[in-house]
Amino acid sequence: MLKRFEPVAYVPSAFCVTPEALQKKGIRAVMTDLDNTLIEWNRAHATDEVIDWIRSLQRANIDVLVMSNNNEERVRTFCEPLGLPYIARANKPLKGAFVEGMRRLGVTRDEVVMIGDQLMTDVLGANRAGVPVVLVLPVVQSDAKATKFNRFVESKIMNTLQKRGLRVQEGELWNN
Ligand SMILES: [Mg+2]
Numbered sequence: 701m702l703k704r705f706e707p708v709a710y711v712p713s714a715f716c717v718t719p720e721a722l723q724k725k726g727i728r729a730v731m732t733d734l735d736n737t738l739i740e741w742n743r744a745h746a747t748d749e750v751i752d753w754i755r756s757l758q759r760a761n762i763d764v765l766v767m768s769n770n771n772e773e774r775v776r777t778f779c780e781p782l783g784l785p786y787i788a789r790a791n792k793p794l795k796g797a798f799v800e801g802m803r804r805l806g807v808t809r810d811e812v813v814m815i816g817d818q819l820m821t822d823v824l825g826a827n828r829a830g831v832p833v834v835l836v837l838p839v840v841q842s843d844a845k846a847t848k849f850n851r852f853v854e855s856k857i858m859n860t861l862q863k864r865g866l867r868v869q870e871g872e873l874w875n876n
Contacts, residue, residue, distance in 0.1 A: 702864075704827045705819045705857050707835035710868050714738060714815050714836050715753050719760035721873035722813065729805040730757060731798070731831070733816035734768040734778060736838040741847070744777050754782060765801050767792070767814075769821060792821035798829035819857055820850040837868065 711717065714737055717730070735741040738750050746754070754764050766786040768775045775788035785804060790797035802812055814833040816822020826833035858866075 702857070702860060704824055705861060706827070706866070707823050708813075708832045709873050710835045710866055711873065712837050712868055712870065713839075714834075715749065716836075716870075717813070717815055717834055717873060719757050719762055722757070722762055723760060725813075726811065727762065727813050728811045729763040729765065729802075729807045729813075731765050731767050731801045731805070731812060731814045733792075733814075733818070733822050734766050734775060735770055735817075735847075736840060737815060737817045737822070737836055738766075738839075739778070740840045741842075744774075746778060746782060751782065754784070763805050763807075765805055767797050767801055792816075793825035793828060795825060795829035798825055798831050802829075802831070818847070818850060819854045819861075834873070 714732060722730070732738060739745075739747060757764055764784055766775060766779050766784055767790045768786070768788055769790050769792055770788060772788040775786045779786040787797045787801055798814070802808065805812060809830045812831055814822060814826035814831050815836060816826070816833065817836050817838040819835070823833050823835055
């Protein structure tokens with residue numbers, strides 16, 4: 701049960717997921733959550749830092765797809781200026797969007813990584829779909845109302861995971 705909430709890595713931010721680290725693992729594509737993973741849930745557009753990170757991945761031939769439970773307008777507003785493919789209303793933690801994302805990216809489970817800030821949606825969904833998932837600290841501590849209940853449940857699960865040794869890592873993305 702708890703295994704389904706375990707990320708392959710837990711890092712301070714998405715920017716720790718570097719092209720170099722991904723290439724070492726043979727990863728060709730990134731699926732990423734939007735709200736509180738790339739930008740604050742109440743910010744509309746990418747920051748310069750987010751744009752630089754996305755471009756650095758793309759220069760390394762690593763494709764990026766945004767997968768969010770938020771609505772079409774929110775996700776399109778962020779993705780369209782960047783020319784990024786996306787899946788809105790993804791219904792994470794159901795695995796459908798993960799399967800669809802891999803199909804659109806033309807990759808297998810071994811060639812993709814999911815990045816997200818929530819155990820209940822990003823981590824659980826990716827694990828259900830057999831996709832390795834990197835958990836990041838949320839960009840800001842506040843959340844949209846719909847997320848608050850998830851955060852409460854998450855804090856309980858997180859306590860247990862931390863007792864079992866889960867820690868935010870600096871530096872290397874994966875230990876193994
Ligand atoms: Mg999020």
